[in-house]
Amino acid sequence: FSPPQVVMLVMFQRGICICQILVVASLNLHDSSASLSLEAEEWSWQSLPILLGLIPRHRASLVETGGRVEPTPLMRHAPLHSLHVSSPRVVWIAELFAILVTVVLVLFATQLQVSHYLALRKKQTNKALRMAYPWKSLPSAGEIMELGPTFATNFQSGLKQSFLARGMSAATEKVALVSFLIPAEAAGKTQPRAMLERHSRVPAGSLGGKRALARHLKYIRLESLAPMTFLSPWALRKSLEPRVKFVGVVQGVVSEAKAEGLWFLKHSTMDRNEGVMCFKGVRNLLAHWDQLPKSQRGFYVAQAEVPRPMLMDGRKMMIRAYVITLPEGRCFMNRELLLKGHPKAYDPKDADALRHVISCVKYDGVTSARGTQWEHYEKVWPKISKMMTSILGPSAVGAGRLPFTLRDDSMLDLACHRISDRYQDLVSWFQWGRKAGTLLYNLLGVDIIVDQDLRPWLIELNPGPAMGIDQRDPLATQLRADVMEDLCRLLLDPLLRSVQMTNKSEEQRSTWNSLRNIPVPTSKVSLRGFVEI
Secondary structure, rough: OOHHHHHHHHHHHHHHHHHHHHHHHHHHHHHHHHHHOOOOOOOOOOHHHHHHOOOOOHHHHHHHOOOOOOOOHHHHHOOOHHOOOOOOHHHHHHHHHHHHHHHHHHHHHHHHHHHHHHHHHHHHHHHHHHHHOOOOOOHHHHHHHHOOOOOOOOOEEEEHHHHOOOOEEOOOOOEEEEEOOOEEEEHOOOEEEEEEEEOOOOOOOHHOOOOHHHHHHOOOOOOOOOEEEEEOOOHHHOOOOOOOOEEEEEOOOOHHHHHOEEEEEEEEOOOOOOOOEEEOOOHHHHHHHOOOOOHHHOOOEEOOOOEOOOEEEEEEEEEEEEEEEEOOOOOOOOOOOEEOOOOOOOOOOOOHHHHHHHOOOOOOEEEEHHHHOOOOHHHHHHHHHHHHHHHHHHHHHOOOOOOOOOOOOOOHHHHHHHHHHEEEEEEHHHOOOOOOOOOEEEEEEEEEEEEEOOOEEEEEEEEEOEEEEEOOHHHHHHHHHHHHHHHHHHHHHHHHHHOOOOOOOOHHHHOOOOOOOOOOOOOOOOOOOOEOO
């Protein structure tokens, strides 16, 4: 039985016992008064045990009759004159009233007990959810302690300092407690696994490609969140053709004014400003696109410039936002933003890449600033978070199902994806065990341009954002280190707190004695940290 059922059974048994005691006492009262001919005014303390049933009636009858055993009739069959009651209805009403009072008391007590238990259970559940947040549930403390305070990473950044500050050490076993791997640097290598690990199957790892992102926005009917994008030269050329209506000939999808502006030809899978070319006029872009080998044309997309972009010290400004996604379709965006200015001043008539393309801090001349110190931060941050929710929220990514696939994939493609992923899961289970990949997450770098109306435009999603140390830009380096520390506070600290609050054996204490104290998070509002959006 469950605890509520046990409580109700116990209270029901207690109620039955009380009913039996009252009924038996009532029977003994009337039977004893009938057999002993006790008048109400003649009752004494000596007859009280008999009336309460503490002395059996036949023993009392033996005493009174001198040893002769005379059966005493039950109350309901005793003569009315011996019971001094005018009608048996009074006896029935008295007994029924006693039973009803008892049942009411039992039900009231049961309700109190069950309500108390449910309130206690709800309090414990809320506490467990609060301690496990943002995870729905955590592995047992025993499973966590078996792995030890270990980590795995393949690049130098502030994340390693965050791990070491918590008393963790690099993993020597095949499965670590936590890992953070950059996919580009881990490609072609045997990647260490971890209980808490970053995984490309979590939404929206597959949206790192610019073509996949454009298809995703088209499917969810949110193409307006990004600049005008075309996936093929044919589609772009078709958009330039005039369309005929009943009222006459009108311009194409791309107006002539927009066609004469700046356009970008971008490689779908390259990032960090690589594979991006800027052209003055869409026809110059088409001419270059047509010159590419046919096998390479499908890897590019064409995108129009954001009109009237916001400038930072006269330079075009790119905003980098950091977003964490979980398999449940939940999104967390960091409160801090990284503002990046291009090396040269903005000029819409010049297609120089240093004015419109180069914004990665690894290039000379790129400037950076904190978004929280920007005068428009309070107005722009909520708009960006709303945009990311519409793109990566449960309604857009299918409640975060794994693996994440584009919805317009064919049934054959989906079936192949499912079979391949199940095969990989089976191989991983035999190779690494069931602890690897228990908790999955993904970290994305989102590039955004804001126009002078403070409207954010989505440029691209980077599945492998630059989070390393850059000696040429200490501000960006420190901001990235803060973001990685916030990532540890959100995803890793719940596991460490569960170990911290668990009683350990002598061997477990020797393994975890290096762990630093992990404070419980407070509800104070701060300009740092990831916020669920």
